Amino acid sequence: MKTTSISSRLSVMFALCAVLILSVYGLFLRSSLDDSLTKQMHNELIFRANLIEPWIGSRASPEAWQRLDKKLAELTEAEGGRVKYWIFDADSTVLLGDNSLSDLGQIPSNNGFTRIPSDNELSSDRYLYTTFTSFDGENTALRFAVSIDSTAYVGTLNEFTRTLIIISILGILLVALLGFAISRMGMKPVKRLSSQAEKLEAGNYDQRLDTTNLPNELLALAASFNGVLDRQKVAWQQLESFNADVAHELRTPLTNLIGQTQLSLSHQHDIEELEELLGSNLEELERMTTIVNDMLFLSHAQAGEAATQTSEVSLQQEALKTVDYMEPLLEESALHVEIKGDAVACIDHRLFHRALANLLGNCVQYATVKSTVVVAIEKQSHHVSISVSNQGTPIEHTHLNRLFERFYRVDSSRGDSRTHHGLGLSIVKAVALMHQGSVFATSQNGINTFGFTLAIQPEHSILTKK
Ligand SMILES: Nc1ncnc2c1ncn2[C@@H]1O[C@H](COP(=O)(O)OP(=O)(O)OP(=O)(O)O)[C@@H](O)[C@H]1O
Numbered sequence: 001m002k003t004t005s006i007s008s009r010l011s012v013m014f015a016l017c018a019v020l021i022l023s024v025y026g027l028f029l030r031s032s033l034d035d036s037l038t039k040q041m042h043n044e045l046i047f048r049a050n051l052i053e054p055w056i057g058s059r060a061s062p063e064a065w066q067r068l069d070k071k072l073a074e075l076t077e078a079e080g081g082r083v084k085y086w087i088f089d090a091d092s093t094v095l096l097g098d099n100s101l102s103d104l105g106q107i108p109s110n111n112g113f114t115r116i117p118s119d120n121e122l123s124s125d126r127y128l129y130t131t132f133t134s135f136d137g138e139n140t141a142l143r144f145a146v147s148i149d150s151t152a153y154v155g156t157l158n159e160f161t162r163t164l165i166i167i168s169i170l171g172i173l174l175v176a177l178l179g180f181a182i183s184r185m186g187m188k189p190v191k192r193l194s195s196q197a198e199k200l201e202a203g204n205y206d207q208r209l210d211t212t213n214l215p216n217e218l219l220a221l222a223a224s225f226n227g228v229l230d231r232q233k234v235a236w237q238q239l240e241s242f243n244a245d246v247a248h249e250l251r252t253p254l255t256n257l258i259g260q261t262q263l264s265l266s267h268q269h270d271i272e273e274l275e276e277l278l279g280s281n282l283e284e285l286e287r288m289t290t291i292v293n294d295m296l297f298l299s300h301a302q303a304g305e306a307a308t309q310t311s312e313v314s315l316q317q318e319a320l321k322t323v324d325y326m327e328p329l330l331e332e333s334a335l336h337v338e339i340k341g342d343a344v345a346c347i348d349h350r351l352f353h354r355a356l357a358n359l360l361g362n363c364v365q366y367a368t369v370k371s372t373v374v375v376a377i378e379k380q381s382h383h384v385s386i387s388v389s390n391q392g393t394p395i396e397h398t399h400l401n402r403l404f405e406r407f408y409r410v411d412s413s414r415g416d417s418r419t420h421h422g423l424g425l426s427i428v429k430a431v432a433l434m435h436q437g438s439v440f441a442t443s444q445n446g447i448n449t450f451g452f453t454l455a456i457q458p459e460h461s462i463l464t465k466k
């Protein structure tokens, strides 16, 4: 794709503006000069006509005609042929003056100024002034005309137009060049910013763009760029701690596996011992598989994967199925489950079971024995909320906000950290995200509540229904 610099674009725009402004000014100046030159020519014609008119009025005899003819010829000669005079009769027949006037029919029949057309624009451009006067002797209507060579005037106008065009072209070029230079200067902060961005080193997550002395227009851009870097830093830190957590979680079972295998290789074993060893190794491997599968599920959800196999279900019915499935475990802790409320939503019921089973599983682990667990289903405007409340040890506020993070546990020494890795709630969060929902947790008056929301109509299913 062809790219152009902002500076050259701006200079082209400046040049176009200059073309527009200078053309308007140029046309205005030219037409006002044309007007004033025409006015000047008309004044000259009127002056000469006024000079001759008394002579025409006093013609009474053929001698007087001859005298007038002579006088007009003298006047024409005195001005180097620049000014010419005619007298016509009513039929436009030349009675006195230059017979060579090509198209006498062009002379208007009433008083006024006109332009005599000519093949040679410049040299023969003349203006006529016509007026009526009467011949005293026979009272015949005669017409008197005077013309002036407009070569000088037209020359002045043309010269002015030429100069105007040259000055305008130079002006436009100057504006374009100045515009280019000015915009280059204006773009300097952008260049400074991009060279700063180029210098940002990979792996150094504390580097930010320097926003001091930046113009307002760029300040917002630099600030949002720095915001992206902030978020990148958080994501990077999460990834780093996530990698460390994964390594940590997998290290223990791997160490166990290696230790047991080495031990068994160091001396002879009978079949039963070997079977026991393989059984325990298999358990360890299954736990590792669970962690890896959970991790894969979480990474898909984090990559923005949405629930696709959705169907409209009653959440109360689905919750009942999950409780049935969890019944043996719940009975172990003598927990009684109450399901309150209902809502119909378009969800992936397998993901819903997984999330609810994780929450109920936590109740089995952390709820006060022989207490009641309440599963509440509430319909909100665009979402449904599913919460699981149980009696138990209060959770500090600082922990509550972090419990949905991967591998985060309030007290990893408590409970069975070999089978429980702190992934249950992060999977609940992933399920919520896959349904455009969110998660929440509260701990009040000895009741701990964990829950999630789901969009009643997830976006993808709206799309597929269209
Ligand atoms: N109902 C609850 N009552 C009290 N604490 C809870 C409850 N549910 C979760 N927690 C706390 O939140 C932590 C994280 O829970 P989460 O379900 O993510 O992990 P886990 O139960 O420890 O392990 P996993 O679910 O992977 O087997 C738990 O370790 C526990 O400290």
Ligand SMILES: [Mg+2]
Pocket: 358, 361, 362, 420, 423, 424, 425
């Ligand atoms: Mg759990």
